[in-house]
Amino acid sequence: MLNFELKNPTKIIFGKGQIENLGKELPKDAKILLLYGGGSIKKNGIYEQVTAALQGHEFIEFGGIPANPEYEVLLKALKVIKEENITYLLAVGGGSVIDGTKFLSAAALYEGDSPWDILINKIPTTKGMPFGTVLTLPATASEMNSGAVITRAETQEKFSMGGPGLFPVFSILDPQVVASIPQRQLANGITDAFTHVLEQYMTYPVGGHLQDRFAESIMQTLVEVAPEIIKDPRDYEAAANFMWSCTMALNGLIQKGVPGDWAVHMMGHELTALFGIDHARTLAIVAPSHYRLNFEAKKEKLAQYGKRVWGIKGDDIDAIAKEAIVKTEAFFHSLDIPTTLSEYTPDYKGTAEKIAARFTERGWLGLGEHKDLSPAKVQQIIEMSY
Ligand code: NZQ
Numbered sequence: 001m002l003n004f005e006l007k008n009p010t011k012i013i014f015g016k017g018q019i020e021n022l023g024k025e026l027p028k029d030a031k032i033l034l035l036y037g038g039g040s041i042k043k044n045g046i047y048e049q050v051t052a053a054l055q056g057h058e059f060i061e062f063g064g065i066p067a068n069p070e071y072e073v074l075l076k077a078l079k080v081i082k083e084e085n086i087t088y089l090l091a092v093g094g095g096s097v098i099d100g101t102k103f104l105s106a107a108a109l110y111e112g113d114s115p116w117d118i119l120i121n122k123i124p125t126t127k128g129m130p131f132g133t134v135l136t137l138p139a140t141a142s143e144m145n146s147g148a149v150i151t152r153a154e155t156q157e158k159f160s161m162g163g164p165g166l167f168p169v170f171s172i173l174d175p176q177v178v179a180s181i182p183q184r185q186l187a188n189g190i191t192d193a194f195t196h197v198l199e200q201y202m203t204y205p206v207g208g209h210l211q212d213r214f215a216e217s218i219m220q221t222l223v224e225v226a227p228e229i230i231k232d233p234r235d236y237e238a239a240a241n242f243m244w245s246c247t248m249a250l251n252g253l254i255q256k257g258v259p260g261d262w263a264v265h266m267m268g269h270e271l272t273a274l275f276g277i278d279h280a281r282t283l284a285i286v287a288p289s290h291y292r293l294n295f296e297a298k299k300e301k302l303a304q305y306g307k308r309v310w311g312i313k314g315d316d317i318d319a320i321a322k323e324a325i326v327k328t329e330a331f332f333h334s335l336d337i338p339t340t341l342s343e344y345t346p347d348y349k350g351t352a353e354k355i356a357a358r359f360t361e362r363g364w365l366g367l368g369e370h371k372d373l374s375p376a377k378v379q380q381i382i383e384m385s386y
């Protein structure tokens with residue numbers, strides 16, 4: 001097992017009816033900016049629950065943060081924060097609203113020239129404006145981690161940021177919010193969380209037995225609840241397990257003491273930036289080809305996953321590992337998630353070269369757990385994903 005440090009300060013308030021406890025988590029003297037997305041919270045009753053719980057607190061609202069939180073929109077929110085002397089942020093939404101709020105938390109206290117520098121120069125945030133979240137969509141685990149991903153449509157870029165100052169102070173996770181989530185977003189959430197586990201697991205063995213089993217148990221739980229949640233998102237037990245699995249998949253715990261890959265996300269982000277494909281779907285496009293191209297380096301873990309998560313029998317490591325990739329694709333297909341780029345856009349030709357060139361320009365010359373995934377290999381993987 002590798003050495004590690006672990007600190008996660010986010011308080012999780014989990015369960016039925018927990019939104020009504022929101023007020024207790026917020027300082028009385030705070031001036032709060034309530035941030036939300038395209039308006040789903042106004043249709044499913046979450047907005048009413050949140051505003052009722054905010055009675056007695058001073059707050060104003062900023063709505064309209066789009067999926068893949070857009071820099072230009074966030075700059076408008078930043079203006080509000082400064083003009084209104086906001087002291088506390090409250091994100092009510094999925095990964096996009098929470099990530100947008102994290103950017104604002106960092107940008108509100110940033111003293112440099114342009115907040116875009118935080119993203120482009122990878123400036124870690126050690127202190128941000130405090131914020132809490134009410135999660136409406138299980139998927140990213142942004143509610144319990146300190147990372148964010150911000151999009152800039154103008155330049156077709158999508159970059160990550162983060163730092164120890166960007167953990168939410170608290171996050172409210174009421175699985176009842178799952179009831180109103182459309183099928184497409186449910187499938188996305190399952191796929192994103194499942195791939196988060198893969199990114200931290202599908203590397204090479206380092207004797208992290210407990211981490212491996214944490215990771216496998218999250219994947220097994222997602223596989224088990226996926227059909228239930230797709231069939232009936234009002235199934236509370238399935239929703240609760242789905243929600244907690246998504247949070248556990250990327251709150252830092254399973255990454256400790258083991259190598260991480262994250263190349264699937266790096267490539268996937270480019271597909272969202274270029275074509276607007278939903279984040280989770282880009283991962284389903286890239287992951288199978290990534291595992292096929294890096295088969296030799298990853299086959300031991302692929303086989304362990306094949307045996308333990310998919311119950312594949314036998315002694316032939318290569319055969320089990322190959323079958324495990326096929327099972328993964330079949331799982332995505334069972335969620336109605338296509339796994340080739342050409343199923344999402346007719347303009348896929350040339351994408352591989354374009355992404356490889358971008359990675360070269362940015363100096364991203366060696367991704368993955370061995371830091372040896374070159375732009376040339378990235379190009380091959382994307383071509384295999386067509
Ligand atoms: O905008 P609203 O109206 O809220 O509608 C949203 C949006 O259209 C809707 N939705 C959310 N909760 C709902 C609901 N609709 C009905 N009922 C509800 N209860 O769902 C749509 C998608 O929301 P979004 O927040 O974009 O989805 P998700 O949570 O999948 O977040 C995706 C973003 O997170 C980033 C992705 O790159 C992407 O930008 N990620 C963030 C990570 C992190 N911070 O750790 C890690 C991930 O790998 C990922 O990169």
Ligand code: ZN
Pocket residue numbers: 140192193196265279
């Ligand atoms: Zn993701």
